[in-house]
Amino acid sequence: VSRTIGVDLGGTKVLAAVVDDGELISSAKVPTPASGGASAVVGAIERAVGQAVDEAGGGEVVGVGLGAPGVVDPDSGTVVAAPNLTGFDRPVPLAALLADALGQERVVVDNDVNAAAVGEHRLGAGRGVDDLLVVFVGTGVGGGMVLGGRLRRGPGGLAGEIGHMVVAERDGRRCSCGHPGHVEAYAGRGAMEAEARRCHEGGERSLLVEAASGKRIKSGAWRDALEAGDAVATRLVDDAVVALGAGLASVVHAVDLELVVVGGGLADKLGATFVGRVEQAVRSRLLVPTSPLRVVPAALGDASGVLGAALLPT
């Protein structure tokens, strides 16, 4: 038996899948409960897993892996803090709760970005490469660092926190974490939207902001605004490319890599052109132009999280 269950626990939905040798056999989605505390979330995971297993025609599984949106201690399977989940404002021993609820001995819980990075490394654009960084450019900018074929966490769990690399020490835009000049303050969709709204309110008319009205500006809207030549969107995406290029060049000058995989909602929508521009931005900042570094788009899209989670117990 090589089947495992992967769970991508998000702030709005729980995605569960049965995965066999890297192949997705079945999947099911349920909404993440907005109230009821941790036990309600565990119940929702149980339902999603049950549906996915039923759809796969039942059968034995050898383990469950889950990616959670927050700070996780993977050794104990505890979600230390996950502000977007009800009942997770204090530590929740999620692996133990799920082992009990699902009747599974082997349950592994990790951070969702780590799980997705494992997915891209083992099954996606990073297959066969031992030293790589997987960067996800979405609402924020996160990543997973793989060195010597293994996901690196580091002694303080900060490895791969690419969004918080410093690219503009002085007078930099302020990051959601409070520090100035971080990559995420330029390349995270949340920060980019805030900046676009500031520009628009400052009198620089932006189709991007007008089209979204009061609603969240989605990744597809950024792509559409770029294609329509919107000046604010064009400038802010340029800034994002520069910040990612500088941050990734710093990664290369710190540990050197052969591959950077760029995924996440915004990068997926902006596509290969965006990733190619990021590659150019990185290469143009390297000390040695002969570096073997390649920067490529992620291959698994939204599925990286659930596929990577399914690999965690293996």
Next chain:
Amino acid sequence: VSRTIGVDLGGTKVLAAVVDDGELISSAKVPTPASGGASAVVGAIERAVGQAVDEAGGGEVVGVGLGAPGVVDPDSGTVVAAPNLTGFDRPVPLAALLADALGQERVVVDNDVNAAAVGEHRLGAGRGVDDLLVVFVGTGVGGGMVLGGRLRRGPGGLAGEIGHMVVAERDGRRCSCGHPGHVEAYAGRGAMEAEARRCHEGGERSLLVEAASGKRIKSGAWRDALEAGDAVATRLVDDAVVALGAGLASVVHAVDLELVVVGGGLADKLGATFVGRVEQAVRSRLLVPTSPLRVVPAALGDASGVLGAALLPT
């Protein structure tokens, strides 16, 4: 027999030492020839090694390690380029030439900063730690990255090039490598001196520049100017602390570390106060204040290069 010979090949002097189990038994210094090509340099190394061996009372050695100031291919022992050495403007198979000249089978040649980082890791302030960065703050800013107990080079040989991490993408001071906003443009003594002279010539009187007159401003002069309250020196050292803090915070957010060792001529002269300020600057920029990271002064001073070189063949 556990004795080895270490050679620190510099632009002005060749330092050779006999080292036994990490202990320096004897050493000798000769000037680096300014003409005569690679064979003259090999001859100088031969003389320095001969003197050190004589002083140690002769005896067998099991290998020779050498740190060279330039781009080195450690696998072949070739110095690819070393602009500060006569005759090294094209690749020189230094390990093979030395094996022949010294009658030694085992000769290992590496970059001088890598050798010094190995010295601090194995015999200095990094003893017993598996994940650390050794940064040398001197004329430039270089470093060696040790992960899992081993010096990391990376597929393009760029690992540990901390001086070229980007900390000010826009309007940053220009680095000697041509790119804007690198750590070295703020924290390298060469760049700091150039900036101090610009300030002085711009009318901001600096004791630091006046005292040096037309000569190179040495590390000790920076310390003296700081102690005397020189405004230009104070501001530029503040800038260096900020740039190092930002660059090292980026390293932590990329791979995470438990230890950063800070050495090199300028850091050694400015002492523990400077290193403590760098530690504060790093910590204040970390996403998680509970990080176990420590930043400490190097322990071996100038000897790190020759001691580390002696460890290369072991």
